[in-house]
Amino acid sequence: MTLDSFIRCRGLTREYRRGPEAIRPIDQLDLDVPAGEFLALMGPSGSGKSTLLHLLAGVDRPTAGRVEIGGVAVNELSRHRLAAWRARNVGFIFQLYHLVPSLTAFENVELPLLLAPLSRRERRARVEAALEAVGLSDRMRHFPRELSGGQEQRVAIARAIVHDPPLLLADEPTGDLDRRSATAILDLLRSLGRRGRTIVLVTHDPRAAEVADRVLHLDKGRLLEAPA
Amino acid sequence: MWLPFRYAVRNLGRDPARLALAVLGSALVVLLVMAADALDRGVRRTLRATGRPDNVILLGAGSEESVQRSEISPRAAAIAEAGIPGILDVGGLKAVAPEIHYMAPLEVGGRAGFDAYLRGGTPAALLVYPNVALIEGRFPRPGEVMVGRFAWRRLGVRPEELRPGAVVRLDDVPLRVVGCFAAPGTVLESEIWADLNDLRTIARRETLSCVVLRLRPGADPADAELFAHQRLDLELVALPEPVYYAKLARFYAPIRGMIWLTALLIAAGAVFGGLNTLYAAFAGRVREVGTLQTLGFPPPAIVVSFVQESLLASLAGTILAAVFAVIAFEHLTVEVGGGVFAMTAGPGTVLAGLIAGAALGLIGSLPPAVRCLTPPLPEALRTG
Ligand SMILES: Nc1ncnc2c1ncn2[C@@H]1O[C@H](COP(=O)(O)OP(=O)(O)O)[C@@H](O)[C@H]1O
Numbered sequence: 001m002t003l004d005s006f007i008r009c010r011g012l013t014r015e016y017r018r019g020p021e022a023i024r025p026i027d028q029l030d031l032d033v034p035a036g037e038f039l040a041l042m043g044p045s046g047s048g049k050s051t052l053l054h055l056l057a058g059v060d061r062p063t064a065g066r067v068e069i070g071g072v073a074v075n076e077l078s079r080h081r082l083a084a085w086r087a088r089n090v091g092f093i094f095q096l097y098h099l100v101p102s103l104t105a106f107e108n109v110e111l112p113l114l115l116a117p118l119s120r121r122e123r124r125a126r127v128e129a130a131l132e133a134v135g136l137s138d139r140m141r142h143f144p145r146e147l148s149g150g151q152e153q154r155v156a157i158a159r160a161i162v163h164d165p166p167l168l169l170a171d172e173p174t175g176d177l178d179r180r181s182a183t184a185i186l187d188l189l190r191s192l193g194r195r196g197r198t199i200v201l202v203t204h205d206p207r208a209a210e211v212a213d214r215v216l217h218l219d220k221g222r223l224l225e226a227p228a
Numbered sequence: 229m230w231l232p233f234r235y236a237v238r239n240l241g242r243d244p245a246r247l248a249l250a251v252l253g254s255a256l257v258v259l260l261v262m263a264a265d266a267l268d269r270g271v272r273r274t275l276r277a278t279g280r281p282d283n284v285i286l287l288g289a290g291s292e293e294s295v296q297r298s299e300i301s302p303r304a305a306a307i308a309e310a311g312i313p314g315i316l317d318v319g320g321l322k323a324v325a326p327e328i329h330y331m332a333p334l335e336v337g338g339r340a341g342f343d344a345y346l347r348g349g350t351p352a353a354l355l356v357y358p359n360v361a362l363i364e365g366r367f368p369r370p371g372e373v374m375v376g377r378f379a380w381r382r383l384g385v386r387p388e389e390l391r392p393g394a395v396v397r398l399d400d401v402p403l404r405v406v407g408c409f410a411a412p413g414t415v416l417e418s419e420i421w422a423d424l425n426d427l428r429t430i431a432r433r434e435t436l437s438c439v440v441l442r443l444r445p446g447a448d449p450a451d452a453e454l455f456a457h458q459r460l461d462l463e464l465v466a467l468p469e470p471v472y473y474a475k476l477a478r479f480y481a482p483i484r485g486m487i488w489l490t491a492l493l494i495a496a497g498a499v500f501g502g503l504n505t506l507y508a509a510f511a512g513r514v515r516e517v518g519t520l521q522t523l524g525f526p527p528p529a530i531v532v533s534f535v536q537e538s539l540l541a542s543l544a545g546t547i548l549a550a551v552f553a554v555i556a557f558e559h560l561t562v563e564v565g566g567g568v569f570a571m572t573a574g575p576g577t578v579l580a581g582l583i584a585g586a587a588l589g590l591i592g593s594l595p596p597a598v599r600c601l602t603p604p605l606p607e608a609l610r611t612g
């Protein structure tokens with residue numbers, strides 16, 4: 001299993017220093033996720049879930065240890081190459097959607113494609129397909145302020161999958177939504193997971209266990225199979 | 229890897245008040261820079277236009293810099309007329325104009341102390357200055373004056389106070405205004421012309437300031453210079469007018485420098501003001517910029533987009549300023565260093581405005597854009 005892991009972390013540590021004090025939300029963490037797995041990461045607030053996700057996405061850098069994704073040592077890439085790597089390999093979904101308010105749903109979803117060598121027509125076709133997949137074909141010209149929270153998150157998911165990245169990372173994507181919208185988002189993620197993507201979902205939501213292939217708990221910087 | 233242009237355009241619309249401020253602020257600064265350039269151009273063009281290549285000025289040796297200080301013998305006019313070949317002859321009258329230049333306080337409309345530039349001459353003046361055209365009244369006889377059409381502005385009086393029929397007083401001598409003349413694009417238009425002998429009496433001087441000759445087309449000004457060299461007794465120098473006004477232009481150099489310095493200092497102040505508003509505006513986009521970077525947009529793409537946004541606003545202001553300048557400068561004259569000059573906007577003026585507008589947009593937005601990119605990505609993504 002270790003050999004064909006899509007995500008492979010070894011001795012992963014992220015330390016924050018404030019004066020003489022040092023905290024390690026991630027401490028000597030090992031993680032293996034096979035390609036195509038839907039992994040749910042749970043843990044109390046402040047346990048380091050976002051920090052781990054940022055390390056996996058190449059948004060943050062570890063203080064020590066290794067992150068390998070699809071055979072690439074992400075922690076060794078230069079800032080410039082890391083940005084290019086993210087553009088091709090990662091779809092990131094945020095709790096608060098993080099849509100660009102001055103762009104329409106269509107334009108938000110198109111953003112990742114602007115970093116790929118695609119014609120305008122190809123981009124258009126892909127954006128339409130992605131918005132179709134999240135059920136928002138009729139909201140393409142809407143600005144984020146004209147959408148509900150659940151719709152905004154679906155646009156954000158379309159933006160995260162439009163360039164078809166092998167890795168999808170979601171940081172409490174339902175944390176700000178009502179129950180019904182949350183269920184819809186979880187269902188959506190599950191259907192995306194069935195298409196062979198590797199997904200890491202950070203959540204408080206106990207129902208996540210139902211949609212995920214595996215659930216891990218983050219505790220004192222390490223991962224456990226069951227809550228401590 | 230670049231963000232779409234419409235992202236910059238839409239960002240402009242996020243805060244209409246800030247947009248209006250940015251456009252109007254840059255319009256004002258650009259207008260100021262264009263005004264400085266137009267004024268500078270006006271001064272240079274006027275001095276160049278005033279010096280006619282076929283005119284030669286005879287001045288007292290040693291006073292080449294200032295006709296007011298120059299003193300030459302009253303006989304010089306007649307001797308020059310006889311001694312210099314090639315002087316223009318109009319219906320038997322030689323184009324030789326003896327002149328007295330006199331700066332003195334004038335009493336206008338019962339109020340004293342208006343600093344006037346007076347030129348005393350004979351009707352021959354009209355032969356050497358063919359660009360002087362009476363637009364009202366006639367050439368002055370003893371006890372009279374005619375005024376350049378912008379003399380009122382130089383004096384700082386109302387135009388009607390110098391209209392024909394008005395009476396001004398020079399050293400308590402009443403002089404009736406009988407004419408008004410134009411000499412487009414030259415310094416003459418801010419002068420007051422009087423009768424030569426009147427001025428000689430009032431100024432209590434025996435000497436002339438200068439003699440101006442107009443040569444026939446093709447005649448050689450070197451002949452006049454040779455004459456000045458040979459008549460050592462008259463202590464003259466002969467300067468072609470363009471040479472004389474080029475020297476005068478040097479007198480205006482420091483004033484022009486001050487105009488530019490003022491304009492640039494104010495522009496620099498505006499850059500700091502713009503910096504401040506953009507720091508605030510871009511600070512609110514830290515999370516958005518973090519998101520764009522997470523998607524894979526490199527920092528240069530974000531800086532370029534923010535600079536585009538700022539340039540759009542400052543160039544809109546530039547266009548506004550340019551339109552205003554083209555309309556307003558056309559009819560604007562300004563008093564500088566004792567002369568009255570018409571603002572002269574040219575393609576170079578628009579270029580100066582464009583450079584100022586672009587610099588404003590660029591310098592004003594680069595530091596805030598870079599500052600917006602400084603927080604580490606995880607922190608940027610966490611900001612509210
Ligand atoms: N930039 C930072 N500086 C110092 N401490 C930080 C920083 N970012 C996060 N932390 C700390 O790391 C811990 C984990 O944070 P986070 O990963 O956001 O937790 P979670 O997402 O599980 O709620 C928290 O104690 C938090 O205060």
Ligand SMILES: [Mg+2]
Nearest residue numbers: 049050051171
């Ligand atoms: Mg978190």
